Amino acid sequence: MLSTPRTHVWMLxxxxxxxxxxxxxxxxxxxxxxxxxxxxxxxxxxxxxxxxNNIVYEHYFGPLSDVPMAGGDWFVLGHTPYIFGNIQGLPYLKLVNNMKLDHRGVFRVKGIFHLGGQLVLTAPETINEALNSHCYDYVKPPKPIAFLSRIIGNGLIASEMAEHKAQRKAVWPAFQGHMIRELVPDMWRKSFEFADVIASETDRETAMLEFNGIVSRATLDIIGVSAFGKDFQTLYNSDNRLASVYKKAFDPTPDIIRYFATSMVLPSFMGPWIPMSGNRKITVDSMVMKEQCAQLIAENRAALKESGDGRPDILSLLLKTDLSDEEILDQMLTFLGAGHETTSSASTFAVYLLATHPDIQHRVRKEVRETLSKYRPEELTMQVLDSMPYLAAVASEALRVWPTVPVTSRVAVKQTTIAGLNIPPGTHVSIAPITIHRLESLWGKDALVFNPDRWLDPSNTVPGGSTHPLAYIPFLTGPRACIGQVFAKAEMRCLLATYVERFQFEMFDPNEELSVAGVITIKPRELKLRITDLGSSLKA
Ligand code: HEM
Known part of the structure; x- marks a missing residue:
C-alpha cells in the first residue's frame, strides 16, 4: 500500500x-x-x-498496488531525486534500509508528478527471474537505447529478442575462455606500456599523476589490439581522434546532456532530427567511428584473404562467421563502447580503493612482485594471472564495492511474473548492483567494507561469502549478461598488476572526497595520486 502521508495529500x-x-x-x-x-x-x-487512471488507479487499485512503496518521496518529484541521484542506483540502498521488505525484496518508486513508477528488485531470487528465466519478457528501455545505439551501433547491447539471440550465438565463440586466453599476452604487453607512460607523464616535481585519463587510453588500446588486431596508440597520443570521440560519448559535455534530455521526452524516431548542437556532434562523431571501423574491417578482411588463419583477435574470428560486414561493424562499435570505459572505470575504482587502503596495496604488491620476478615480460600469460589469487580478490572486491554499471533497467513487453506478482506489460523494472552489493542482509555486517579477503575464505559456500551467488552481479546474469566478462577480468588484473608492481601510491590530497561521475557507467571524476616509481621486478 502507499506509505507516505504526502502521497495521500497529492492524490487528494x-x-x-x-x-x-x-x-x-x-x-x-x-x-x-x-x-x-x-x-x-x-x-x-x-x-x-x-x-x-495513471496516478490514482495505478497507485491504489492497479495490479502492483500491493507492492510496498518506498518512503521518502517528494511532493511533486516523487522519487525522481533517488532515481536520478548523483550516483545512480545507490540511493536505493537508503530506501531499502528504511523499509521492511518481505522475502520477495521488491518495492516501488514513482516518477515526477507520481507518474511512471517502477519496481526495484533487491532479492537474488527475483533478480534471477527477471534476468534469467524470464529474460526475454523484457526489453531495455527503448529511448535511452535508441540514443546509445547512435554511438555504439545496433550490436548486442541495442538488439532485442530473436535478433539478440541470433547475434549472441554468432558472437559468443569469440568470447569463450580459451579465446580470451590467447589475447592475454597482448594485454600484458599493453599494460607494461601503460606503466611506462605513467612514469613519463607523472609530474616530476610533485609526483602527481591523474590516473583516470591514462588508464582510459590504455583500455582503448587494449580493446583495439584484442578486438581489431590494431594498436590505436592512444597511450602515446592523447589527441587521437577515436579517443576524443569516445571521451565525448562517455564523458558528455553539457550540450550532449541537453540533447540527451530532450530526446528522452520526444518520440525515439525524432532523435536524429532534433536541431541541437549535441545532436550534430553525435552525428559527426558516429560517422567518424563508423568510417574508422569500416576501414579496419576492410583491412582485416583483405589480410585474412591473403594470409589465411592466424590472428586470434575478435574481428578475425567474426570475419569467419556468416555475419555481414555491416553486422560486424555494429558489433565492433559495441565492443569499443562497452569494452573500454567499463574496464578503465573499474580499474580506476580499484586503484582508488588501494590508494586509501595502504595495507591491502602493500599485500597485493608483494604477491605481484614475487610472482612477476620469475618471468620475462614475453613469458606472461593467463596462467601467470591465475597464479595471483590476492590480485583476483582485489579486482572482484573493487567491482563489488563500485560496480561500474551501477544500475540497469528493463521494461516488460508482455504479461509476466516476478515472485508470483503479476507484472503487466509496460512495467519498468530496476536492478541496482551497487545497492545489492552493499546489502547487509546478503553480505553481512561488513558489507560496506573493502575486504578482498572475503573472496579467499575457503569456508565460503558462495564465492565472496554472500548468502546467494546472485548477490554479486557486476556483469549481471542470464542471456544478456556481459559477454566480455572473462576479457574484462583478465584485462583489469593485467592493468592492476603492472601498476602496483611498479608504483607505490597514495591520494595526492588525502582529504579529498571521492567524486563519482557518469550516467550509464560510473567512474571517479578524477583520481589524483602521489606516486613513487619502484622500478620493475621482472626478470631481465
Ligand atoms: C569491468 C568491465 C565491465 C563491466 C563492469 C561490464 C558490465 C556489463 C553489464 C552490467 C552489462 C549488462 C548491461 C545491461 O544489460 O544493462 C554488460 C553488457 C555487455 N558488455 Fe560488458 N562490462 C565490462 C566489460 C566489457 C568488455 C571488456 C566487453 C567487450 C570486449 C563488454 C561487452 C559487453 C557487451 C557486448 C554487452 C551486451 C551483452 C548482451 O546484451 O548480450 N563488456 N556489461
Missing amino acids: CLVTLPPMASVYLLKNSHYDLSTPNLLVHLVILALWLFSM
Whole structure:
C-alpha cells in the first residue's frame, strides 16, 4: 500500500482540485459556455481522467498496488531525486534500509508528478527471474537505447529478442575462455606500456599523476589490439581522434546532456532530427567511428584473404562467421563502447580503493612482485594471472564495492511474473548492483567494507561469502549478461598488476572526497595520486 502521508495529500489534490476548478468556473456569473470556455473544461476533464487512471488507479487499485512503496518521496518529484541521484542506483540502498521488505525484496518508486513508477528488485531470487528465466519478457528501455545505439551501433547491447539471440550465438565463440586466453599476452604487453607512460607523464616535481585519463587510453588500446588486431596508440597520443570521440560519448559535455534530455521526452524516431548542437556532434562523431571501423574491417578482411588463419583477435574470428560486414561493424562499435570505459572505470575504482587502503596495496604488491620476478615480460600469460589469487580478490572486491554499471533497467513487453506478482506489460523494472552489493542482509555486517579477503575464505559456500551467488552481479546474469566478462577480468588484473608492481601510491590530497561521475557507467571524476616509481621486478 502507499506509505507516505504526502502521497495521500497529492492524490487528494488530483481527485478533487480539477472538478472543483470546473465547478467554480461554471458557477461564475460572468462565465458562459462559449467555445473557448468549453475547451478549458474539456482540457480539465482530460487531465482529470488521465490522472485518475495513471496516478490514482495505478497507485491504489492497479495490479502492483500491493507492492510496498518506498518512503521518502517528494511532493511533486516523487522519487525522481533517488532515481536520478548523483550516483545512480545507490540511493536505493537508503530506501531499502528504511523499509521492511518481505522475502520477495521488491518495492516501488514513482516518477515526477507520481507518474511512471517502477519496481526495484533487491532479492537474488527475483533478480534471477527477471534476468534469467524470464529474460526475454523484457526489453531495455527503448529511448535511452535508441540514443546509445547512435554511438555504439545496433550490436548486442541495442538488439532485442530473436535478433539478440541470433547475434549472441554468432558472437559468443569469440568470447569463450580459451579465446580470451590467447589475447592475454597482448594485454600484458599493453599494460607494461601503460606503466611506462605513467612514469613519463607523472609530474616530476610533485609526483602527481591523474590516473583516470591514462588508464582510459590504455583500455582503448587494449580493446583495439584484442578486438581489431590494431594498436590505436592512444597511450602515446592523447589527441587521437577515436579517443576524443569516445571521451565525448562517455564523458558528455553539457550540450550532449541537453540533447540527451530532450530526446528522452520526444518520440525515439525524432532523435536524429532534433536541431541541437549535441545532436550534430553525435552525428559527426558516429560517422567518424563508423568510417574508422569500416576501414579496419576492410583491412582485416583483405589480410585474412591473403594470409589465411592466424590472428586470434575478435574481428578475425567474426570475419569467419556468416555475419555481414555491416553486422560486424555494429558489433565492433559495441565492443569499443562497452569494452573500454567499463574496464578503465573499474580499474580506476580499484586503484582508488588501494590508494586509501595502504595495507591491502602493500599485500597485493608483494604477491605481484614475487610472482612477476620469475618471468620475462614475453613469458606472461593467463596462467601467470591465475597464479595471483590476492590480485583476483582485489579486482572482484573493487567491482563489488563500485560496480561500474551501477544500475540497469528493463521494461516488460508482455504479461509476466516476478515472485508470483503479476507484472503487466509496460512495467519498468530496476536492478541496482551497487545497492545489492552493499546489502547487509546478503553480505553481512561488513558489507560496506573493502575486504578482498572475503573472496579467499575457503569456508565460503558462495564465492565472496554472500548468502546467494546472485548477490554479486557486476556483469549481471542470464542471456544478456556481459559477454566480455572473462576479457574484462583478465584485462583489469593485467592493468592492476603492472601498476602496483611498479608504483607505490597514495591520494595526492588525502582529504579529498571521492567524486563519482557518469550516467550509464560510473567512474571517479578524477583520481589524483602521489606516486613513487619502484622500478620493475621482472626478470631481465
Ligand atoms: C569491468 C568491465 C565491465 C563491466 C563492469 C561490464 C558490465 C556489463 C553489464 C552490467 C552489462 C549488462 C548491461 C545491461 O544489460 O544493462 C554488460 C553488457 C555487455 N558488455 Fe560488458 N562490462 C565490462 C566489460 C566489457 C568488455 C571488456 C566487453 C567487450 C570486449 C563488454 C561487452 C559487453 C557487451 C557486448 C554487452 C551486451 C551483452 C548482451 O546484451 O548480450 N563488456 N556489461
